Amino acid sequence: MSTRSFLRFALNGAIHEVTGSDASMMLADWLRKRLYLTGTKIVCAEGDCGACTVLRAVPGTGRSRELRFEPINACITMLAQVDGAHLVSVEALRHDSSLSPIQEAMVQKHGSQCGYCTPGFVMALCGLFEKCKEKPDVQTVKNHLTGNLCRCTGYTPIVEAALSIDPETVPALGERFVTTPLIKALKETQSQAIDITAPQGRILAPVRLSDVSTLLKKYPEASLLASGTDLGVQLNKGKRELGDIISLHLIPELYQSTQKGSVYHFGAKVSLEEVRRRCAKGIPEFSTLLDVFASPQIKNSGTLVGNIANASPIGDTLPFLLVADARVAIAKKTGKRELPMTELFQGYRKLALKPGEWISSVSFRAPQKSEYLRLYKAATRKDLDISSVGAAFLFDLKPNRKDGRLVIQAARLALGGVAAIPLRMTRVEAFLKDKILDHDLVETAQAMLQEDITPLSDLRGSSAYRRILVQGFFQQYCDEIMQSREVQHAAFHS
Ligand SMILES: Cc1cc2nc3c(=O)[nH]c(=O)nc-3n(C[C@H](O)[C@H](O)[C@H](O)COP(=O)(O)OP(=O)(O)OC[C@H]3O[C@@H](n4cnc5c(N)ncnc54)[C@H](O)[C@@H]3O)c2cc1C
Ligand code: FES
Numbered sequence: 001m002s003t004r005s006f007l008r009f010a011l012n013g014a015i016h017e018v019t020g021s022d023a024s025m026m027l028a029d030w031l032r033k034r035l036y037l038t039g040t041k042i043v044c045a046e047g048d049c050g051a052c053t054v055l056r057a058v059p060g061t062g063r064s065r066e067l068r069f070e071p072i073n074a075c076i077t078m079l080a081q082v083d084g085a086h087l088v089s090v091e092a093l094r095h096d097s098s099l100s101p102i103q104e105a106m107v108q109k110h111g112s113q114c115g116y117c118t119p120g121f122v123m124a125l126c127g128l129f130e131k132c133k134e135k136p137d138v139q140t141v142k143n144h145l146t147g148n149l150c151r152c153t154g155y156t157p158i159v160e161a162a163l164s165i166d167p168e169t170v171p172a173l174g175e176r177f178v179t180t181p182l183i184k185a186l187k188e189t190q191s192q193a194i195d196i197t198a199p200q201g202r203i204l205a206p207v208r209l210s211d212v213s214t215l216l217k218k219y220p221e222a223s224l225l226a227s228g229t230d231l232g233v234q235l236n237k238g239k240r241e242l243g244d245i246i247s248l249h250l251i252p253e254l255y256q257s258t259q260k261g262s263v264y265h266f267g268a269k270v271s272l273e274e275v276r277r278r279c280a281k282g283i284p285e286f287s288t289l290l291d292v293f294a295s296p297q298i299k300n301s302g303t304l305v306g307n308i309a310n311a312s313p314i315g316d317t318l319p320f321l322l323v324a325d326a327r328v329a330i331a332k333k334t335g336k337r338e339l340p341m342t343e344l345f346q347g348y349r350k351l352a353l354k355p356g357e358w359i360s361s362v363s364f365r366a367p368q369k370s371e372y373l374r375l376y377k378a379a380t381r382k383d384l385d386i387s388s389v390g391a392a393f394l395f396d397l398k399p400n401r402k403d404g405r406l407v408i409q410a411a412r413l414a415l416g417g418v419a420a421i422p423l424r425m426t427r428v429e430a431f432l433k434d435k436i437l438d439h440d441l442v443e444t445a446q447a448m449l450q451e452d453i454t455p456l457s458d459l460r461g462s463s464a465y466r467r468i469l470v471q472g473f474f475q476q477y478c479d480e481i482m483q484s485r486e487v488q489h490a491a492f493h494s
């Protein structure tokens with residue numbers, strides 16, 4: 001198996017190779033410090049403001065020239081993550097010495113004042129017009145710009161600029177920048193593993209799934225790199241030393257995203273945006289939750305498995321996965337084992353993984369017709385914010401033969417942000433089983449829920465506030481069922 005000691009990617013239509021210590025740089029730093037492409041700004045360096053937005057298309061996730069360019073945050077993207085990818089930075093948008101239609105609209109509508117955020121907005125809009133071939137409406141534009149902050153304009157001129165653009169006038173980036181020789185040059189390296197020695201540590205990227213465990217055994221302190229939206233922030237903020245890195249980006253199996261019947265399966269490199277898209281029809285509640293997960297830039301990059309492996313008690317996807325009977329595939333040196341999500345979290349940010357083990361995929365199922373699922377997230381602001389409390393509630397309902405009142409055949413309840421790990425509320429679930437859903441039952445279950453949680457007070461909310469949120473979410477859920485004819489109808493006809 002051949003190994004290479006360089007990263008290779010395309011930027012604005014030209015191939016670049018990076019070796020040695022540069023290979024451990026963040027993309028935004030590399031663009032600014034090595035190529036002097038200072039249009040990509042760095043403001044927060046933690047994925048929050050979008051000033052560093054560039055576009056990335058990854059071969060293998062689209063078809064040759066139909067590659068989809070998506071916005072990502074260059075400040076928290078390690079260069080290893082763009083190995084094999086096509087990138088476009090703001091400098092390349094001008095064409096034949098004219099501004100692009102997006103830049104021109106920003107000028108015409110006064111979408112820029114101090115200008116510091118402007119390249120980021122332009123690139124984010126570029127990403128929107130890459131996928132949106134018809135004029136977007138106001139809400140689509142606003143949703144797409146949740147990852148970009150501006151201190152000067154008040155946003156209205158930027159939104160007006162976006163609305164004034166005729167999508168047909170925006171050139172497709174693939175046609176401008178992706179050529180057959182470029183694709184060939186990138187493909188050539190896809191089957192070559194990476195081993196780069198940099199002063200900060202080794203950068204390794206195997207091409208075979210089985211090699212990850214071997215490397216983890218050899219370099220036990222190494223960090224696995226899925227997409228780095230957690231890791232990149234920790235590195236930038238000095239909360240973690242770089243050390244050895246094992247990147248998963250060259251392993252084809254990890255990009256698998258499938259749905260067979262009601263069962264969904266996502267490999268460790270599948271982005272949250274792909275999960276959001278795939279679940280939109282079959283599990284709309286989960287897809288809607290992902291609408292308010294971070295920003296488009298983060299979702300285009302960050303992975304579902306990364307959210308699990310990060311093991312934060314407030315990871316947004318975890319309460320849902322806990323009630324959706326999710327199972328993770330744990331890869332080891334020889335073969336793999338499966339573990340229910342309920343057994344994965346062992347303590348604060350501690351997973352039930354042995355040395356050399358890692359998570360290669362996650363599977364879960366959509367609710368059945370008789371199962372009523374609701375997901376809740378409370379955060380200080382709606383977009384781009386981490387939860388104070390997250391909740392997932394699922395009752396399997398059936399009407400009582402005698403009087404038609406609803407019986408809870410089974411309950412699955414999960415909470416995030418109320419203990420050191422995301423919790424399944426098993427004692428309350430057992431209590432609710434086979435009981436008729438009424439106000440007295442809800443009151444007793446509420447009291448039990450409060451007994452079983454131990455929320456902390458921190459900057460996202462006091463313990464008392466978190467307790468009130470849990471109570472409010474559960475009340476809302478039960479009231480919705482008891483008051484909704486639709487739910488009752490579904491239970492009768494399931
Ligand atoms: C601006 C911003 C907003 C965010 N908003 C949200 C939000 O709204 N909700 C939320 O829940 N999170 C949020 N996050 C956190 C983050 O985006 C998610 O946790 C994301 O899912 C992480 O995925 P990743 O692929 O980037 O993981 P990485 O950063 O690559 O990895 C995360 C951790 O898991 C380990 N790891 C990665 N893959 C594996 C594997 N296969 N097996 C074992 N270990 C592994 C890594 O070593 C690392 O310690 C936000 C982050 C940022 C920067
Ligand atoms: S600099 Fe703020 S998101 Fe990158």
Ligand code: FES
Pocket residue numbers: 111112113114115116117118149150151152153
């Ligand atoms: S124009 Fe100044 S920050 Fe947006």
